[in-house]
Amino acid sequence: MKMSRKKIAILMVGLLVVAGIVIQAVWRPFAHRKAAGTGEIALDIHHPDAVIDSEALSRLPRDILRVPLLHDVLTQDFVDYYESDNTRLSAEGALRRLAFEHQLDWRDELIRRVFDEPAHVLLWRSPDGRLGYWVMSIHRNGLAKLLQGLGNVAASDTQLSQVAKLAGDVPVYALKLAVGRTLLFAAKDDRLVVLSAPGVLLDEKGGLLSERADAVSGMLSSGRDDAARAYRLDTPGDEPKGHRLVVSANYLSFGYQAFFSGIDALRFDFSPNGAAAASWQTSALIDPAKLPQDWNSADLWRALPANPAVCTSLPADWKEASGLLGKVADGGADNAAAIGNQLAGPAAVCWYAKSTLVAPVFVARVKSQDAASIAALKAALGKTFGNVIGAYEAKAAKAGDQDPAYRRLPVTTRDQGADVTVWQRPVSARSGTALASKASFASQLSAERYFPVTLALAHGYLIFSPDGRLVDDTLAVLDKRYPALADTLAPQRLPRTILTLTPSSAAALIEREAGAALPADQEAVFRNASRTYLVPKLHALAHYPPVSLTLQQNLPGSTGWVPVEWWFDRAQADAGSNAGATEAPADQPGTEGD
Numbered sequence: 001m002k003m004s005r006k007k008i009a010i011l012m013v014g015l016l017v018v019a020g021i022v023i024q025a026v027w028r029p030f031a032h033r034k035a036a037g038t039g040e041i042a043l044d045i046h047h048p049d050a051v052i053d054s055e056a057l058s059r060l061p062r063d064i065l066r067v068p069l070l071h072d073v074l075t076q077d078f079v080d081y082y083e084s085d086n087t088r089l090s091a092e093g094a095l096r097r098l099a100f101e102h103q104l105d106w107r108d109e110l111i112r113r114v115f116d117e118p119a120h121v122l123l124w125r126s127p128d129g130r131l132g133y134w135v136m137s138i139h140r141n142g143l144a145k146l147l148q149g150l151g152n153v154a155a156s157d158t159q160l161s162q163v164a165k166l167a168g169d170v171p172v173y174a175l176k177l178a179v180g181r182t183l184l185f186a187a188k189d190d191r192l193v194v195l196s197a198p199g200v201l202l203d204e205k206g207g208l209l210s211e212r213a214d215a216v217s218g219m220l221s222s223g224r225d226d227a228a229r230a231y232r233l234d235t236p237g238d239e240p241k242g243h244r245l246v247v248s249a250n251y252l253s254f255g256y257q258a259f260f261s262g263i264d265a266l267r268f269d270f271s272p273n274g275a276a277a278a279s280w281q282t283s284a285l286i287d288p289a290k291l292p293q294d295w296n297s298a299d300l301w302r303a304l305p306a307n308p309a310v311c312t313s314l315p316a317d318w319k320e321a322s323g324l325l326g327k328v329a330d331g332g333a334d335n336a337a338a339i340g341n342q343l344a345g346p347a348a349v350c351w352y353a354k355s356t357l358v359a360p361v362f363v364a365r366v367k368s369q370d371a372a373s374i375a376a377l378k379a380a381l382g383k384t385f386g387n388v389i390g391a392y393e394a395k396a397a398k399a400g401d402q403d404p405a406y407r408r409l410p411v412t413t414r415d416q417g418a419d420v421t422v423w424q425r426p427v428s429a430r431s432g433t434a435l436a437s438k439a440s441f442a443s444q445l446s447a448e449r450y451f452p453v454t455l456a457l458a459h460g461y462l463i464f465s466p467d468g469r470l471v472d473d474t475l476a477v478l479d480k481r482y483p484a485l486a487d488t489l490a491p492q493r494l495p496r497t498i499l500t501l502t503p504s505s506a507a508a509l510i511e512r513e514a515g516a517a518l519p520a521d522q523e524a525v526f527r528n529a530s531r532t533y534l535v536p537k538l539h540a541l542a543h544y545p546p547v548s549l550t551l552q553q554n555l556p557g558s559t560g561w562v563p564v565e566w567w568f569d570r571a572q573a574d575a576g577s578n579a580g581a582t583e584a585p586a587d588q589p590g591t592e593g594d
Contacts, residue, residue, distance in 0.1 A: 041124075041133055041199035045212045046226040048122035049251040050131055051233075053244040055118050055272070060243055063270050067280060122227055125251055133200055137219045138192045163198070164208050167217045172208075174198060188220040231265050231285060232560065243270040249285075262291035262315035267561060282564040288555050291315050291346075295551065298494035300348040301486040303363055303461050305473040309506040311350035311485060312499040316364070318343045329387050338380040342367050343462065350485075352470060353505040357513055359433050359451065361470035364462045378421055378457060385423045385455050386411045393428055396444045409444060420458040420475065424468055427451045433467040493550050493567065500548040507542040511535060545569050 054060055064070060117138045126132025163184070164172040172186045184195040184202075193216050195201055201212050219225050227233070231246050249263040265285040288294070297313040304311060322340025326333035347364040351357065366377065390408035397407075411425045426434075426441065432449035436442045439450065452468035459478045465471050476482035486494055514534060518527040546569040551562055 039199055039204035040202070040209060041197060043124040043133055043200070045215045047230045047248075048227055049125050049248050050123040051227045051231065051244075051246040052119070052121040052123070054121075055241055055243065057119050057121075063243060063272070064280075066270075120223070120225075122225065129254075131251070132196070134196045135200060135216070135219075136194045137223060137225075138194070139190060139223055163206060164202060164213075166208070166213055166220070170217070170220060172201065186216060186220060191220050191223060193219050231267075242272045244268070260314060261317035261320070262287050262295060264559070282549070282566070283561045284551070284564055285559065286551075286555060286562045287559045288557065289559075290317065291555070294555060295346055295498070296495045297346055297348065297497055298486070299365055300346065300363055301489060301494055301497065301500075302484050303463075303474060303477055304348060304350055304361070304485040305352070305470075305477050306483040306485050306488050307352075307502055307505055308350040308485060308500065309353050309509045310499070310501045311348060313497070314347045314349060316343075316347045325384070325388075329384050335380040335384045335387075338376060339384060342373065342377045350470075351506075351509060352473075353508040353512075355465075355467045355470055356431065356433055357509070358431055359465060359467035359470070361463065361465040361467070361474060363474060366457070366460050366462055369460055374457070381421075381455060381457060381462075382411075382413065382423060385425070389425050389427065389453050389455075391427050391429070392446075393444060394446050409441060416458075416475070420456065422458075422471070422475075423455045425453050427453050427466075433469070488546065488569065489548060490567070493548070496550040496553060497548050498551060498564075500546065502546045503544040504542040507538040511538050 120137040122135045123131040124133040161174050162171045163174045170188050175183045186193050245268045248265045249260045253260045267283040269281045295315050318340040322336045326336035343364050344367040345365045349360050349362050351360045409426045414422050428446040428450045432451045436445040451466040453466050454468035454471040456463040456471050463471050463474050477484045514530050548567045550565045
């Protein structure tokens with residue numbers, strides 16, 4: 001809740017489409033940034049955060065645009081990014097200079113081939129959260145010509161130097177591209193391995209890191225590494241067909257793996273079977289032992305309001321999640337455990353166009369419905385909510401039970417019938433969802449806006465949101481006074497639906513958030529850029545029908561890859577109705593015309 005509006009806008013743009021995951025995983029690693037220091041870089045060489053196998057990296061952006069939705073919302077700059085990237089241009093320029101000054105027989109087309117060969121790329125996150133470190137392996141006979149004479153060049157060139165030797169006296173070269181920006185590479189026979197920074201292979205004294213040196217030597221000798229074993233992948237051949245992108249769920253969840261415990265990774269495969277049949281396929285690496293109730297989400301969709309911008313089901317590990325809650329709740333470990341022990345199955349999180357990015361609604365199922373268990377759960381929820389929720393309010397009135405040094409507005413508790421209890425506490429915040437001027441307690445708020453943070457226990461569900469309106473809508477669904485999300489999905493797919501997206505609602509949410517984050521009197525340049533480039537793309541996105549992702553009906557008995565099906569609800573988009581949906585399957589999300 002401490003995010004600035006500008007950061008919110010940037011994040012919203014990043015979440016424009018589901019495939020933003022792919023964009024971040026593939027292209028941001030090669031973007032220009034300050035290089036890391038010369039010391040060892042922290043990473044697990046045997047378990048990268050992402051893996052790319054590509055027949056030609058230069059064709060990957062164009063093949064991503066075979067997904068019609070992405071074709072409409074991305075610009076030509078995305079297609080040309082790899083061609084004009086600073087790292088690639090710097091490397092090409094350095095190779096041309098070396099060829100000219102040292103009279104090497106390197107033709108331009110030969111240099112370009114290095115960047116367009118079949119490639120195997122391992123990527124790791126950097127301290128800024130991006131996939132900033134990488135190791136790329138290339139295999140093709142044409143490389144032998146390019147690598148001739150490097151030893152003599154390195155002995156007399158200021159930009160190219162030999163920095164180490166791998167097993168078998170294989171030299172490792174450093175190619176300086178700019179101040180503080182250096183690539184390492186090593187070659188053996190017809191194999192080439194390129195590393196994004198010296199610290200991936202060398203320690204602060206320039207010595208080889210033994211475990212990583214062994215891994216690079218293995219890649220040069222056989223082209224193999226531990227990524228296939230880490231992600232249970234079939235080892236690609238020497239010349240992969242199409243593209244394969246794998247991203248770990250640990251990276252995608254920003255450290256909140258407790259809420260994605262049953263998902264280890266996502267995979268996107270592209271098969272170039274001709275222009276008409278070429279398509280992307282999506283898969284998830286599932287560990288069924290960690291899935292709650294086989295990841296059945298039907299009850300969640302029956303409780304949530306219809307027409308969300310995006311909703312996703314989370315196979316939460318409630319024991320681990322309650323442990324995290326206990327750490328942030330002062331003296332509340334017992335209450336946190338009592339809450340976690342009473343929750344069952346997956347959870348769901350949804351964003352709605354009527355609210356903001358920072359105020360989704362969370363819903364989870366409660367195990368037991370007997371009076372004693374519910375009473376104990378209510379007590380634990382009330383204590384934990386009062387302890388965890390709230391911020392210092394300089395203008396809040398002092399109360400006898402409050403710490404004078406940390407005043408907060410009081411928690412209000414109300415019972416709406418025998419089965420519904422609601423807790424709420426206002427929290428001042430510049431990005432809040434409610435106007436302070438309209439509140440009866442406006443004089444006690446420290447900002448012009450606030451969050452009506454709300455928690456409810458109702459009819460066997462636990463509901464939470466920083467925006468009380470979303471909790472009220474969910475309670476209305478449970479009382480049959482508001483249409484449920486389940487009414488818009490095919491009944492037979494409810495248990496296995498893991499994500500649903502309404503492009504029109506998502507576009508409206510993003511446009512409003514971007515406008516609020518870029519006030520005309522403070523961010524005129526960015527606001528004009530948003531109107532020129534972002535808004536037209538959002539309007540194009542809004543014309544797409546709702547889409548949902550489902551898993552297959554029967555999950556594997558052990559950890560393995562499970563296909564993810566995409567379904568487009570054309571009937572709902574055409575009729576503008578929230579009920580009686582008829583879904584049209586999209587065998588692959590990138591099939592032409594889908």
